[in-house]
Amino acid sequence: MGIPLTEPSYYIQFRDVVVDSIKAAMQDMPGINYEIVVNVPTSDKDVRGVVEASNLLVDKCLREGWDYLWIVEGDIQVPRHAFRRLYCPRADINLGVYPNHRDDVLKMMAGYFRDRPPGNPPEIVNVYDKAKLEGKVFTGMVCAGVGCCLIHRRVFESGLRFVYDVHRFRVKVGGHDQLFLYEAQKVGFKVFLHGDVICGHLPEWGLEMFA
Secondary structure, three states: OEEEOOOOHHHHHHHHHHHHHHHHOOOOOOOOOOOEEEEEOOOOOOOOHHHHHHHHHHHHHHHHHOOOOEEEOOOOOOOHHHHHHHHHHHOOOOEEOOOOOOOOOOEEEEEEEEOOOOOOEEEEOOOOOOHHHOOOEEOOOOEEEEEEEEEEHHHHHHHOOOOOOOHHHOOOOOOHHHHHHHHHHHHHOEEEEEEEEEEEEEOOEHHHHHH
């Protein structure tokens, strides 16, 4: 079991909070071997850095024979029950939920893809309301960020990777995380969106706001 922490250099201020939340989540999972990997600062400080760090962790997952890769991005604070809920073998990818980066209104990054006529990219339909997500697990063509995402190694064994260049995908949709989730589901992998795993998104939304 691998539990990495992707950390472009501009997330260094949150490192201890994020790592401590992962350690707390694993206390309820005795018998599972895991390693927390904090990447060294990447060459880019924007989304390219996140993609680079994620793929370095994918390579480590495959090279060292991990069963799962748990991506927890450098500004995501996971709740204590996160891993226990995300560890769902019925799905290939299990997603937690967290808010957008804005401090004026709470909007969750969660929803689903809706295909449109041939030649048009799919539509991302957002479910912003926290109350509509809590306590529910969504399946189908679900969509979210991958800041808290448990992925089985078989997904990466298929050749799927995170990409910044949208032209490497069959369609253009959203950012690198939406691209990855759309492609994974289109080739047959099952994705569950866990509305009962609501994470903090620092610095605007600390985990204590959802206690």
